[in-house]
Amino acid sequence: VLRTDNSVLGRWWWTVDRWSMAALMLLSAFGAVLVMAASPSVAERMQFDSFHFVHRHLATLGPALLLMLGVSLLxxxxxRRLALLLFVFGLLLMVLVLVFGTDTNGARRWVSLAGLSMQPSELVKPSFAVVTAWLLTRPKKQGWLHGRVLSITLLIFVLALLVTQPDFGMxxxxxxxxLSQHFIAGMPPHALVIAAVAGVVGLVTGYFSLSHVQSRIDRFLYPDTGDRYQVDTALNAFANGGLLGRGPGEGVVKDTLPDAHADFIFA
Structure with missing residues (x-):
């Protein structure tokens, strides 16, 4: 493709970050291989077809890659416009999830949409980053039109919804x-300190007010205080197989690890 090519493809080729695109494609292929290796045992334990999770993964991978390519053409x-739409849509879903969401271990984070279960916060997370970055590039104006003031307002609103679910991790x-965006944008040091202190206060409040948050932090700091079956099994898998594993089809941890196809897929 020549640099003088003004077609959509030509402009895309010379403006897109090709290294990042290649890395994303490689990660997608790597993820598909891992799902094919780790999920059959889990599917059989759940009395599904051996490749149940593989088929589901591939059915969503294709549209996801096409969507990624489509967004890269923008x-x-x-x-910015797409991020703003997704952000508003995600916020509406986060409000609805508090009423209609599925209650799991005392938290409401999931909502069913068109037959698919999803976490609205996963829509908000990337779109929030784009919207706040856009606000920080706005010309400085006084009052509520100031980019920093608007970004702080959005942050408080999003955090309030997340804590209400509650989802302290997100x-x-x-x-x-x-905080990283404002640091890069030149936020005054005293403001960074205030924001960091507020984060610590929020974490401490969550620790003392929510039992499941306290349990997770205690298990991380004091491994002997709770059930660590999955973590210990995963660590043993790395100890026995190393970072590269024992070879295709030779792994045995996937037969006993409950979430071998999800959070513990690398193990």
């Missing part, structure tokens, strides 16, 4: 993204 203005991720 201009910066188009990306709240920490969103807060860290916001």
């Amino acid at each position: 201009s910066p203005v188009g990306v 709240a920490l991720v969103v807060g860290a993204v916001w």
Whole structure:
């Protein structure tokens, strides 16, 4: 493709980050291989077809890759508009999930949409990063039109919804993204300290007010205080197989590890 090519494909080829695109494609292929290796045992234990999770993964992988390519064709203005739409839509779903969401271990994070279960916070997370970055590039104005003030307002609203679910893990991720963006944008040191202290206060409050948060932190700091079957089994898998594993079809941990196809797929 020549640099003088002004077609959609030509502009895309010379503006897209090809290294990042290649890395994402490689990760997608690697993930598909891992699902094929780890999920059959789990599917059989659940009395599904051996390749049940493989078929589900591949059925969503294709559309996801096409969607990624489609978004990469957008201009910066188009990306901002799409992020704003997703952000508003995600916020609406986060409000609805508090009423209609599925209650799992005392938390309401999932909502069923068109037959698919999803976490609205997963839509908010990337779109929030784009929207707040956009606000930080706005010309400085006084009052509520100031980009920083608007981004702080959005942060408080998002964190309030996440804590209400509660989802402290996602709240920490969103807060860290916001803090990193403002640090790069030149946020005054005293403001960074205030934001960091507020985050610590929120974490301490969650520890003393929510039993499942306290349990997870205690198990991390004091491994002998709770059930660590999955973590210990995963660590043993790495100890026996190393980072590269024991070879195709030779792994045995997937036969006993409950979430071998999900959170513990690398084990």
